[in-house]
Amino acid sequence: MLSQFHFTLSSLKPTGFSLKLIPGDSPKSPLYPGNLTKQERMQRLINITLARSEYLQQRSRTNSRMANSSRSSTVAADPQNIRCSMIRDVFYFAAHVSIGTPAWQGHLLMDTGGGLVWTQCEPCIECFHVTNPNYDPRASSTYTRLPCDHRLCQTGFYDCVDGRCVYDVTYGGGDDQTLNGKLNDGVQYKYSYCMPSMHGEAQGDVVLTFGADIPIPLNLQSTPIVTPQGSHFFYLNLLDISVGSEKLEFPPGIFRANTQGTEGFFIDSGAPVTVLDENAYGVNVYHTVIQTFEFYYNSLGLERSDDSPYEFDVCYDIPEDWEDHDYLSMTYHFYPKADYVVQPKDVHYIVYDTFCVAILPSGGPSILGAWHQQNMQIIYDLNIKELHFATQTCTN
Numbered sequence: 001m002l003s004q005f006h007f008t009l010s011s012l013k014p015t016g017f018s019l020k021l022i023p024g025d026s027p028k029s030p031l032y033p034g035n036l037t038k039q040e041r042m043q044r045l046i047n048i049t050l051a052r053s054e055y056l057q058q059r060s061r062t063n064s065r066m067a068n069s070s071r072s073s074t075v076a077a078d079p080q081n082i083r084c085s086m087i088r089d090v091f092y093f094a095a096h097v098s099i100g101t102p103a104w105q106g107h108l109l110m111d112t113g114g115g116l117v118w119t120q121c122e123p124c125i126e127c128f129h130v131t132n133p134n135y136d137p138r139a140s141s142t143y144t145r146l147p148c149d150h151r152l153c154q155t156g157f158y159d160c161v162d163g164r165c166v167y168d169v170t171y172g173g174g175d176d177q178t179l180n181g182k183l184n185d186g187v188q189y190k191y192s193y194c195m196p197s198m199h200g201e202a203q204g205d206v207v208l209t210f211g212a213d214i215p216i217p218l219n220l221q222s223t224p225i226v227t228p229q230g231s232h233f234f235y236l237n238l239l240d241i242s243v244g245s246e247k248l249e250f251p252p253g254i255f256r257a258n259t260q261g262t263e264g265f266f267i268d269s270g271a272p273v274t275v276l277d278e279n280a281y282g283v284n285v286y287h288t289v290i291q292t293f294e295f296y297y298n299s300l301g302l303e304r305s306d307d308s309p310y311e312f313d314v315c316y317d318i319p320e321d322w323e324d325h326d327y328l329s330m331t332y333h334f335y336p337k338a339d340y341v342v343q344p345k346d347v348h349y350i351v352y353d354t355f356c357v358a359i360l361p362s363g364g365p366s367i368l369g370a371w372h373q374q375n376m377q378i379i380y381d382l383n384i385k386e387l388h389f390a391t392q393t394c395t396n
Helices: 038-068 079-086 181-187 285-299
Strands: 002-006 016-023 093-099 104-109 159-161 164-170 190-194 206-211 221-224 238-243 265-267 274-277 315-317 330-334 338-342 348-351 354-357 359-362 366-368 376-381 386-391
Touching: 038 348, 038 359, 221 338, 238 285, 274 285, 285 359, 338 386
Parallel strands: 265 366, 274 359
Antiparallel strands: 002 164, 016 093, 016 206, 093 104, 159 164, 190 206, 190 376, 221 386, 238 330, 274 366, 315 354, 330 338, 348 354, 376 386
């Protein structure tokens, strides 16, 4: 899917602003599926996670084939294989936005793995069917086309056509081009969110803050963002994982990212549930982690739950005297010495008299999903390519 856009950018001073992210199970969301039970809601989160993981694996396989092909300069991703990037099932968060003067209002689906900010505009030749009217820049008094001598038109992403600055960009497979510079001039390349609890009947909104509006918590830890060239995901240098107090001693380098996107570990708020690779350079990370939880809970004499309807492999009946502190925590050990601790309750999914270890297997890279980001403030500092985090009590 190739589109051509004409754009404008205001000159921004360092400032800040906030954007409300609407979860998919909120009545305010364009993705709202109707009133769901707690069990139906979790099944939907699992389905979104699995669809997103499958999409990433498809894209990684396409990238790998292209990298290994002697015709890589002419091989394009099959549109039938990348069409799933437009399927609603791979998205969880949406944002309500206004564009132009007078304001055009609509929703954007949040894809933290993509570099584009896109909505359908007039005039369009091959248009998608959309519920809202297309944004028409010709009707906006604050829209202007950039001249070819504008500084943005001097970079490799853009070109001058008939005296106007334009760019061509694809979405899905192939050559995604990031437009982050349109936003980053004003917000110092920083944004942040604090994920509130997801254990209730429905998740509350998440506030995404930018630039000067970001609150800086105490006890902030940091780790480098090590995204390979050509990727828009925020890969991290994960060294090891602990379950409770037991460090699992994974071999060095098994969480290292590669350029094909088939290996590594990244953070993605758009993936509701954490997934762990079943073949990370030959190591089954998922099995090792799940087995450690299983050994511990079996040693306590807990009864395995036989009626769990979910894809979670380890579920138990909750004993009568069970407390929140009886659950195991989980720690991601990042380079150089940053310990990301997921609190015991937030490692698990709890419903009525059953709990499950809330982790899914993956045939591709491992993903730190939203469930393991509960009550954690996350700050993305793209200026210095670092991820900062601190345990917080996140509210709506």
